Amino acid sequence: MPRSNSLRQSIALVLLVAGVAFPQSQLRTIQQIEPRGAPRGAQVELTLRGYGLGTARELLFYRSGLRATNFRPTVHDQEGKSTLKVLLSIDENCPLGEYAIRVLTRSGISSLHTFYVGAYPHVLERERATTFEKPQQVSLNCTVRGRIGAVGEVDWYALPMRADQRLAVDVQAVRLAQGLFDGHLAIFDPTGRVVAEVDDTGLGSQDPMLSIVVPKAGLYRVAFRESGYGNEGSYKGPVGRYLLHVGSFPRPLAVFPAGGRPGETVTCRFLGDARGTFTQQVTLPEVPATNAGIVHVAAERDGAVAPTPHPLRVSPHENVLEVEPNDDTDRATPTPQAIPLAFNGVISKKRDVDCFRFRASKGVQYVAQVFARRIRSQLDSVLTVQDLAGRPLVTVDDPPRRLRTSMFHYNTHHAGWFAQDSYVAFQVPEDGEYIVRVADQLKKGGPDFHYRVELEVAQPQIHLWVRRNPPYWRATPGQSISVPRGNRYATILSYHRSFFQNGISVRPQQLPTGLRVTAPPLDGRTVTTYAAAVPIVFEAAANAPLGGLLTRFESTSSNPTEVIQTNYEQSAYYGLNPPNYCFYGVDNDRLAVAVAEEFPVKLKLVVPRSPLVQEGRLTLLVETHRDPDFAPPVQLELLSVPPGIAANASDPVPAGKGLVQIPLEADRSAPVGSWPIVVVARTATQLHGGGVSTQIAPLEVVPPYLDLAIERSAVRRGQTTWLIAKIEQKVPFSGSATVELRGLPPGVTAKSAMITHQTQQVVLPVQVAADALVGLHKTLYCRVTLQRNGQPVVHHLGRGAALRIEPAGLPDGENR
DSSP states (O other), X not given: OOOOOOTTSOEEEEOOOOOSSSGGGSOOEEEEEESSEEETTOEEEEEEEEESOTTEEEEEESSSSEEEEEEEEEEOSTTOEEXXXXXXXXXXXXXXXXXXXXXXXXXXXOOOEEEEEESSOEEXXXXXXXXXXXXXXXXXXXXXXXEOOSTTOEEEEEEEEOTTOEEEEEEESGGGXXXXXXXXXXXXXXXXXXXXXXXXXXXXXXXXXXXXXXXXXXXXXXXXEETTTTTTSTTOGGGGEEEEEEXXXXXXXXXXXXXXXXXXXXXXXXXXXXXXXXXXXXXXXXXXXXXXXXXXXXXXXXXXXXXXXXXXXXXSOEEEEOOSOOSSSTXXXXXXXXXXXXXXXXXXXXXXXXXEEEEEOXXXXXXXXEESGGGTOOOOEEEEEEETTSOEEEEESSOOXXXXXXXXXXXXXXXXXXXXXXXXXXXXXXXXXXXXXXXXXXXXXXXXXXXXXXXXXXXXXXXXXXXXXXXXXXXXXXXXXXXXXXXXXXXEEEEEEESOOSOEEEEESOOOTTEEXXXXXXXXXXXXXXXXXXXXXXXXXXXXXXXXXXXXXXXXXXXXXXXXXXXXXXXXXXXEETTTEEEEEEEESSEEEEEXXXXXXXXXXXXXXXXXXXXXXXXXXXXXXXXXXXXXXXXXXXXXXXXXXXXOOOOOOOSEEEEEEEEEEEOTTXXXXXXXXXXXXXXXXXXXXXXXXXEEEOXXXXXXXXXXXXXXXXXXXXXEEEEEEXXXXXXXXXSOEEEEEEOOOTTEEXXXXXXXXXXXXXXXXXXXXXXXXXXXXXXXXXXXXXXXXXXXEEEEEEEEXXXXXXXXXXXXXXXX
């Protein structure tokens, strides 16, 4: 089969090496950040604890407004346990909310962690335990840094309040990117009666928030605890930290409309505050801060601001606001504007339904998708497109799995909270008017059941992310690229594509100086078990300066007139509950890439000159150069396996120069063509992910040159028989091939035979020892080896052939 020069027909052999003897091989993990937040305009000493932070040079922020100076790392042991202290400066006008952080060290990039910017001064929780009788006195409009440090612990706070004054509490706990912390909040009046309590919310996920208007003056108490009192003991230590904002600030639960167009000034109505609905003028940015089109807006009223901002969707769709009543087709909210449209509404009560009227054309592919859970709404949407007579064209609940990318918002391996925004592609049978109908799957409703349905003509788009391996949260450190000088680093780039069939190539928009990248075209073939994917290889020059950055991706279609919308999406998982359940994720839209110090292992792939045949075997060879002082054992294995191919792990990589073998086997289902495969090196402590790699090279999978069927045979102990194999020639080959009988039971031997491309039958002599195992043996097969380009092409054919061995001296004519 002719070889292709296309990058599509390629294999990336990727070898990841780790060990504690070299700083470059250590995991760079942020386990804890203290303090977990600070008010804007402040300067705080930030302490980061984890592993591999001893050579920290910079903090990478996914949002602007923070600056880090005065780096003071300390290494505590040879395992890389370390502490990093920095001076963090927060801008006066820094937007409120969550900030994702990575540490850039000389050896690479760390895992992702978060920091919260708030609006109010911080106070520390009192060290001695608090009770209802002896609460900690705090003032309005402050933030308490607290911690639930024992099973059954409840933290009590007290505030003197005036009659008719708003009391609002907003807690950040599970959102602090720690272990699962499901908080519960209660407010007690001066008589000790519970006047309000809350557990989960839409805006806060497992974090509670609420507001009340105080009916009478007096001392009010706020009680905060873990919802189950931490009965499993899993909320001790740093996983029980929280930020409790308490004051007279507004605390709405939803915003309507839930978005607008870039640069547009929108009159937002904030819903769910104890003082009632209020409006605020919001000017949306010309370019959304993320490629998911989500921005965050903090509600302000009476000179105070809510600590948790609201997500808004920014897109070019014209807003259509619901007008009640619009519960049925006849009263559907009209939309005089043309598509693209954004229908905004609130399922405000139980069994509420919202309908919108729009005009569509036959033969056009449309897409309608709901933004609800993605903007922190409680709505579990059901979306119906129907005609004016009420006949549904399509009804959808949760989106199809193929449309869920790596984002936590769409990952059903986890809580499923964000995997419930409806999505549908459809066409209409005739030109005319149609209805979009929105409802809640459980027929619930309330002020925070708000939504935005975007309707548009389908556009080509692709979503990219760096592959992670289960258990998902343990792969978080591998979701970045750290390329050693003079070396290569590769990982698996997974993707979903929509509304186009042409092949495309992708590349980062930015790279650190001295770094280049190669990747085969994205042709839609599934390499991993859940998505299409290709290897992507980063290579650093030997003199590349150390440094790193955050980059988005861009794509080019093989059709020069086709424009592809390209999004990079990645999630880090927190708020974990065994065995494999996640309650909180931090989404980011850029890949962290860095040039790191030299690594003690270098690799070069010996490009195979012969193919891997279906029902065959191929041994890959990798030239390795490993520093003798690099002590941990390193073994090579496949990171992702193309369909129908199996691979065993290699023997340990030797010190110094070596040649490592990686055996591959293909069954009859292996698709013909060239496949990108990735081989990684593992150590005892190495996580899944990419790693130090070879160059990209093609691996060719071809049909077998021949097929073979072995006839059944029987023989007595101590005798010789001849097994006959019928050969079906399929692809001509030059020269001769060797046929060996394999899978023989103990005590049985066979001689090999030679065939050519014209041979139709081969006879293999079989010698049975006197002590051979009696019985029917169905393990026989033939190993057929021919040569191509001076290298062996190995077939394993005729599997399951049977040989019956009978006792010696069996009387003639007895049934065998």
